[in-house]
Amino acid sequence: MNPLSIQHVSKTYKTPKKEDLLAVDDVSLVIAPGSIHGLLGPNGAGKSTLISLIAGINTPTHGSITLFGLDVIKNPEAAKGLIGVVPQEVVVEMAFTVQEVLYYFSGMYGVPQAQRQARIDQALDDLQLTEKKHEKAKNLSGGMKRRLMIAKAILHQPKLLILDEPTAGVDVALRQKIWELVRRLNASGTTILFTTHYLEEAEQLCDAITLVNHGKVIKEGKLKDIQQEFSKNIIHFELFNKSVSHPSDVVATGSEFEFPMTNLAQDMNMITTHYGDNLKNIRSEAASLEQIFLTLTK
Numbered sequence: 001m002n003p004l005s006i007q008h009v010s011k012t013y014k015t016p017k018k019e020d021l022l023a024v025d026d027v028s029l030v031i032a033p034g035s036i037h038g039l040l041g042p043n044g045a046g047k048s049t050l051i052s053l054i055a056g057i058n059t060p061t062h063g064s065i066t067l068f069g070l071d072v073i074k075n076p077e078a079a080k081g082l083i084g085v086v087p088q089e090v091v092v093e094m095a096f097t098v099q100e101v102l103y104y105f106s107g108m109y110g111v112p113q114a115q116r117q118a119r120i121d122q123a124l125d126d127l128q129l130t131e132k133k134h135e136k137a138k139n140l141s142g143g144m145k146r147r148l149m150i151a152k153a154i155l156h157q158p159k160l161l162i163l164d165e166p167t168a169g170v171d172v173a174l175r176q177k178i179w180e181l182v183r184r185l186n187a188s189g190t191t192i193l194f195t196t197h198y199l200e201e202a203e204q205l206c207d208a209i210t211l212v213n214h215g216k217v218i219k220e221g222k223l224k225d226i227q228q229e230f231s232k233n234i235i236h237f238e239l240f241n242k243s244v245s246h247p248s249d250v251v252a253t254g255s256e257f258e259f260p261m262t263n264l265a266q267d268m269n270m271i272t273t274h275y276g277d278n279l280k281n282i283r284s285e286a287a288s289l290e291q292i293f294l295t296l297t298k
């Protein structure tokens, strides 16, 4: 049974004054048991909207979503119990202590009374919050609040953990800790879906990625296969004068320009003919995930 199956899901936000906004556009996505799956895409691509649909916080305009075979729209409460969700926005119960917050959430997710304290202690240890156990949530630093959000989401040992930009704005040490935790939870059988803007993070952690842009899936698969598909097929060049017209597939990256290569000789010829004496230098190179991302989302 797949932890997550999304079939032809769309979400339109109705806004009273402006035009309706199609935030998720006919997305289909299946996540295999035991995988670490990365959802990547630029700001506004629809990642958080998709997560809100999976989490049952929002309802799709079209399509179906199942969690371990259970229809999220028909069985929202049961479906919620199967997953842990860490939203992008930091939301913590400010007036309560870390321990109180975790106690409340363990109850809400139906952790048996006898197991609650052990689970809380484990989560505190996992997220290195034990020292802050009796501190009010409002007095935690930003990174600690994010850690508390992750602790809340793992108390009921969900089989699918969904993290929306878990490492945004956290320091390097904490990022490593979160990676370790993700790997450890995954090794003990938890399937992971997370979003990130850090391509290095996707390269480090993911078995497979889905790249979204303007609400649509534009690429998916194993990272290695995607990199292979794009490997050795980027042509880089510099121009003396950048303010000129470009062939349609050319992308500006800092001081350089890039072009996805199909045939080395033909492409080089096309570039040299197009730019003539304006061409400063030209070379071909293997694509990094960063370049693939830029090429696909331009």
Ligand SMILES: Nc1ncnc2c1ncn2[C@@H]1O[C@H](COP(=O)(O)OP(=O)(O)OP(=O)(O)O)[C@@H](O)[C@H]1O
Residues within 6 Å of the ligand: 013, 014, 015, 021, 023, 041, 042, 043, 044, 045, 046, 047, 048, 049, 050, 088
């Ligand atoms: N509640 C809402 N009402 C109306 N429009 C919304 C709402 N939530 C999101 N949107 C719009 O839907 C689009 C997708 O937003 P979403 O938050 O899903 O993007 P994202 O991929 O998570 O971006 P980011 O990387 O910045 O977090 C955006 O244009 C956004 O403005």
Ligand SMILES: [Mg+2]
Residues within 6 Å of the ligand: 047, 048, 049, 088, 164
């Ligand atoms: Mg988002």
